[in-house]
Structures are given as structure tokens and as C-alpha cells.
Amino acid sequence: MSATQTAQLMDGTGLAGRIVEEAAARAAQISQHTGTSPCLATVLVGEDPASVTYVRMKRARCAKAGIRSRHIALPAATTTAELIDTLAGLSDDPDVHGILLQHPCGPHIDERAAFEAIAPHKDVDGVTAHSFAAMSFGLPGFVSCTPGGIMRLLEAYDVDLTGRRAAVVGRSAILGKPVGMLLLARDATVTYCHSRTADLPDIIREADVVVAAVGRPRLIRGEDIKPGAVVIDAGYNRGNVGDVDFDAALTRARLITPVPGGVGPMTIAVLLAQTVDAAADQLGIEHH
Template identity: 50%
Template structure:
């Protein structure tokens, strides 16, 4: 029996509707949630992401401003802008779109964002709080994965979860979030021996490695939940995930499509974090 689809578009729309209601409540209290997005350079994918985030803010009533800086912007100039936004009372969340040009130290930029405005959840303090289980802003993509599970009624407790990918943006934080929900977690990566065998043990499989269709149906446990974080362009127009959808869908119990799975959830969770920052 083919897998049920974990529809990220539908669930993200539900989250956005909840956020819109919360924005209305905050505005009634005199608080207008505000997000500043900073884009350095002309990366086409980044421009699309920033445009989508700005549009999503407008839809739910969040004040949004976009700072577009040339690729030649110096690190000092970027840090000066972040300092200004840190002090701006109408801005509750700051997001610096990654990747940054090579001459800018990404870590220094992330470290410069005030903890209470780090709605991307990338700062060392937020990451540390995530690991020890303290209050923090969850990174948006991993949080989106967890909300997909929650909305589908899938409880990670006692389940075997396998995360393919160990990035700071997705792999590591989603592993910590699954662990916090009492899953038994394995993190796989490029040096994992027999990746297929590891994947076949997973009740919940999260693919976030950035390799087109790396995970095929014969690597999926019957009835597993498969969340595909990957977005890879193949050829001129085709977008595929890290999972070979057609073969995996024949084995999985639940699966996310690409596009339309995790992607919409990432922006929805950014909106949610921004509102939470304003509430705090």
C-alpha cells in the first residue's frame, strides 16, 4: 500500500493561521511583531527564500523589513547593521540569510545577533539550550519536521529514529529534538558503514544530506515515517529530495513530498518564532 503523504503545504497553512490569530492578539495589546531579514549578495536561491519570507510575514500581519546588501559589503558593515537591528525596538527577530560571501565569517555574524532576536535558532546559546533541554528558539527546519510528526499523530517515544546528515542547521538539532521526545536516535553521515542497513532499522527516517535521491526504497523499513529535508535541482527545472520518492513511497507508511513537504514548514516556524520573540 503506498505511503500516506505528510502534506507540508497543508500543515504549514494551519500553522500560519494560528500565527495570524496570535499576531492579532498581540497587536490588540500594542505589540506589533517585527522581523528583519538581511541578504548579502545576489545568490538566486537566497533571493527567492527572502522574497517568500517577506510575503509570508505580510500574509500573517508581521512587520517585515528586508536589508539587501551588495556582495562586496564588508564584515564590519554587516556587523554594524546587526548591532543597529539588535537595538531597534520594532524588530523582534533577525535573520541573516545564508550562505554569506566567502570574505565574511559566518560564525561571527551569527554570534552578533542578540539571543532574544535569534529566531533562526543558530546562536551557540540557543543550540546549547536545545541540547540541555532549556527554553530556546528551535531552528526552523528541524522544528518543522517535528511539527509534521505531531500533526500526523506520530509520537517518536520509544521509536528508532535515523537521521542522515549531521549539519548544524538540520541534522544535529533534529537529532536532539527527537531525543527530547524519547526516540532512540542514530546519526548517519558520509563515513557511516552500510548506510542502507542503518536506514532499514528506522521507524522514523529523516534525510538531510543534500544528495539527490540517495535513499531508495530498498533502504526503507516497511511502514516507516520518511521525512525528506533535501531539495536538489536536477537538470534545468526538476527538484528532487534526498529520497527516491517513487520507490520509497511503496515501502513507507508516511512520506513528505519534494517540493511541498518540509520547505513550507520552515517558513511557518520562522513566523512562529518571530511571534514568540515578540511575546517574550
Template identity: 65%
Template sequence: MNAQVLDGRAVAATILDRVRGEVADFVESFDRVPMLATVLVGDDPASHTYVRMKANRCAKVGMRSRQVRLGSDITTDTLVGHLRQLSADPEVDGILLQHPVPGHLDERAAFEAIDPAKDVDGVTRTSFATMSFGEGGFNSATPGGIMALLDAYDIPLAGKHAVVVGRSAILGRPVGMLLLGRDATVTYCHSRTTDLAEHVARADVLVAAVGRPGLIRGGWIKPGAVVVDAGYADNTGDVEYEAAALRASYLTPVPGGVGPMTIATLLAQTIRAAREHEAARRADPELTTTGSGRE
């Protein structure tokens, strides 16, 4: 068996084409340009690259982006203050705190300073709760991108046994909840799970989200399984790609699988947030912008 590639770049391009049209319609309707604000703390080269990529994608779909760069020596209170200012700014529709932040900062406190109405990266407790209960809100961007990728290939999830290897608050845990919401039976595992190979071998759908290259051996994969590799370290995924490709029915490449879907989901949720903000302003005329945002 040779696995079919789950091409995140191609699917993301389709999503971004749709977002570009939605942004154009929004500008025509409301005479302002949606804005995504990104907050970057420190000088990690990879984080700078990610933020630059997101700014470039914003420009390509016609959105504005505002970059807030802060030194690695700031305090949690200072970071929280910047995020609260962006939350209160009527020109900002979405907020992204590039993570991880330096270790001395309380990342959870920073996430919770983001207004859930602008949490287009889906990192707040409110977003996790509303997503888990299927009550709206914003999906965590990478899990939301994974689900969109599976949908693009018409991969059935109801009744399937999904195994998620990873338990982070912004990837492993939320993607499991999204799969559960689609009627999959979900097992959570992680790098310390006993008999990890046995759990993986029972997965109809496997999501690897640890960030430890080669953690998942290709020979563990159930023949015909769908494998989504969301791990990334040193340009390598969590799954032994070549060996897994001989057993899986579908498999994401690394890079080019999950990564592009994360950015596409982020921007799709930003234009949605912009529309919801305008709906709120119509309902409450006191909520007005400070300018058209066309500069």
C-alpha cells in the same frame, strides 16, 4: 504499501492561521506590529526567492518585514555590524540571516552577532544549547518545523529508532537533539558514513538532510518507516521518492513537505519573540520602542 503524504503545505497553513490570530491580538494589546528583519548577502537567485517568500508570508499574517540587502563583497565585520544594529533595534522582534552566505564570510561569527532573544531562526549557539537541554529558547526553524509536522500526524516518537542523515549545525544536528528530547533513540549518519544503507534500513523514523538528490535509495527504507526528506537540490530531495513511497508508512514530498513548515515555524517563533519582548519591557520600563510601528 503506499505511504501517506506528510502534507507540509496544509499543516503550515493551519499554523499560519493561528499566527495571524496571535498577531491581531498582539497589535490590539500593544499598539504595535511585530517585525521580522531579514538580511540577504549577495545576489543568489534562490536566496532572493526565499527572502521574498518570507516577506510575503509576513504580510499575510499581519507582520511587518524589513529587508536588509548587502553586496557580496562585504566583510564579516560589516555583516556583523548590521546584525548587531538589528539586535539593538527595539522595533525588531526577529532576525533572519539568509544562509548560506558567500564563502569568504565567517557565517558562524555572523550568526553569533544575533541577539538570542531575536534568534527566531534558531542559529546561535545559545539557541542550540537551550533547545538541546529543553530549556526554552528558539528551535532551529527547519527542525522545529519537522517536529510540528510529525506532531500534526500524531506520529509516536518515544522508543523509536530515529536515523538522521546529515550533520549541519542548522538542520541535522538540531533535529537529532529534538528527537532525542522526545525519547527517540537517535543515530547520526552523513554522506561519508560506512554502510549507510544498513543504518537507514534500521530506522523507524528517517530524516534525510544532506542536499544530495537520490542519496537515500527507496529500497533501503524499512517497511512502515516514517520518512522526512529535508534535502533539497534542483527541486529534488535526498530520498528516491517513488520507490520509498512503496515501503514507507508516511513520507514528505519535495517540494511541499518540510519547506512550508520552516517558514511557518519562523513566523510562529517571531510572534512568540514579540510577546517575550513586551513582557521584558513591562518588567523594565526603560526598554521602550521608538514608535508604534503602524506605518
């Protein structure tokens, strides 16, 4: 790719809109057939402003898609045991089809223990060990929403992953690790990188696909992007800045996600689609 060319932007907003439309149509069908609308329970510990905003946005998207939401706001002083009790109760409630625990929950909460209190068939955010195992082994289950959104973007833009080298920068339990497993399942050769990786630029230069998910603004330099590579920037930092130096990468990549408007909208779209899937399963309705 010559310096005069620029990468094609991967439109997460447009694709997410189509996924949500499809989910809304399926939610309406479920409601019509069963008299029950899909229901997502959102659980929030404390009043972190960013988390409050995220949950409000997710509930608004649910309402637009014909998905009921039940919000449980717990005080900041809630203990791990109390949070687990709340999540176990929602797991046992037949009126709730999906559960989303907004994180971070606060330093005093054992988040892993809390996630594991969510029943696998209601883990529409893909955060339990059961869901990770299913993603790793190619078994039925719910994918982590951001990795699931990334894979849908790659499919929508006909990115053939077979034999391609993919560098995943980031190793979080709900983004870096699972997206690597999903790429591996599509026959990519995956290298996991992180903040302690030696010679990171050298690995990036060899990668046909780069997934940036480390949470460090512009960590990945544009000049290190292999010409013609596909760049997925799942980082979101202050000032609408991703983990990739976007302007420089734009002249080298073939496809790139903008920040915002790339990966972000896809995350919520997958959450809604999986909530509808969960409702269909629990209400005994077949779905694709």
C-alpha cells in the same frame, strides 16, 4: 506493508497554513493590545538569485500574516565585521523582534561569527550557539526552523517516537544536528549519519524514522526503507527532487513527506510563529 499499499503523504502545506493562520491571529492581537505589529528583519548579503527569491517569499508570507518585515540588502563586498555591526544594531533595535540572516552569505564571510551577533531573544531562525544549547538541553528558546517544522509534522501525524530508532542523515548546524537533539528529547534512539558513514543502507534498514537532510538527490534508496517506517525528506535538489528515492520509498514507508510540499512550507511557518512569539515576549504579552 504490502507492495500494493502506498504510504500516506504528510501534508506540510496544509499544516503550515494552519500554523500561519494561528500566528496571524496572535500578531493581530499583539498589534491591538500594544499598537505594535511583530517585526522580522531580513538581512541579505549580495544578490544570489536563490537567496533573493527566498527572502522575497519570506517577506510576502510575513505581510500575509500581519508581520512587518524590514529588509536590509548589503552589497556582496560586505565584510564580516560590517555584517556583525548590522546584526548587532538590529539586536539593539526595540522595533525589531526577530532577525533572519539569509545564508549562505558568501565564502569571505565568517557565518558563525555573524550568526553569533544575533541576540538570542531575537534568534527566530534558531541559528545561534545559544539556541542550539537550548534545543539540546530542553531549555526555553527558539528552535531551528526546519527541525522545528519536522517535529510539528511528526506530532500532527501522531508519530510516537518513544524507543524508536531514528536515523538522521546529515549533520549541518541548523538541520541535522538540532533535529537529532529534538528527536532525542522525545525519547527516540538517534543515529547521526553523513556522507562518510560506512554501511549507510544497513543503518537505514533498521530505522523506524528516517530524516534525510544531506543535500544529495535520491541518496537514500527506497528498497532500504524499513517497511512501515516514517520518512522525512528535508533535502531539496534541482528538479524538485529530495534526498530519498520517493517513488520506491512510497511502497514501503507508512508516512512520507513529498518534495515539495512537505518540510519546506513548515520551515517558513515556524519562522513566522517564532517571530510572533519573540514579539510577545519582548512586548510583555503572555503566549502559549
